[in-house]
Amino acid sequence: MHKIKDRVPDNAVALNIILVCDDYIHKLNKQFLNKDRPTDVLSFLIQDKVWGEIYISRDRARVQARQEKISIEQEIFNLIAHGILHLANYSHREMKKIRRELNR
Numbered sequence: 001m002h003k004i005k006d007r008v009p010d011n012a013v014a015l016n017i018i019l020v021c022d023d024y025i026h027k028l029n030k031q032f033l034n035k036d037r038p039t040d041v042l043s044f045l046i047q048d049k050v051w052g053e054i055y056i057s058r059d060r061a062r063v064q065a066r067q068e069k070i071s072i073e074q075e076i077f078n079l080i081a082h083g084i085l086h087l088a089n090y091s092h093r094e095m096k097k098i099r100r101e102l103n104r
Contacts, residue, residue, distance in 0.1 A: 008088065012051035015087075017080055022059040040064060041079040043086035054083030 020028075022038040029035045029042060040060035044053045056079045058072075065075035085095050 008051060009047055011049060012047070014050045015084070016050060016053040017083075018053060018055050019058045019076070020055050022057050025055055025057040025060070028055060041083045041086075043083040045087055052087040054080060054087070056080065056083070 025040075025042060026036075026038040029037065029039050032042070032044070038057055038060060040057055042055045044055075046052050056076060058076075061075045061079060062072050065072040068075065082095070085098070090098070
């Protein structure tokens with residue numbers, strides 16, 4: 001399995017994590033992915049000194065935390081990890097494989 005650090009550009013010194021409401025992430029999702037609905041996390045690769053930006057819907061995080069019976073802080077942490085994996089160019093299939101391996 002690849003290590004995440006191997007997929008991070010050497011010149012990357014920052015990662016922006018932005019908590020937003022459902023309305024804002026809905027607009028981003030429509031504008032950049034042509035999906036007319038809110039989502040829990042969006043990642044945008046910048047690849048300058050800032051590696052990227054991760055937008056997290058605090059509204060979605062709250063709902064998902066309740067569904068998973070975990071704290072909102074834990075769910076936000078999970079979404080940050082998910083966003084980082086996207087920035088590192090991991091597919092959802094690879095993420096599921098990683099999750100299975102971590103849960104062994």
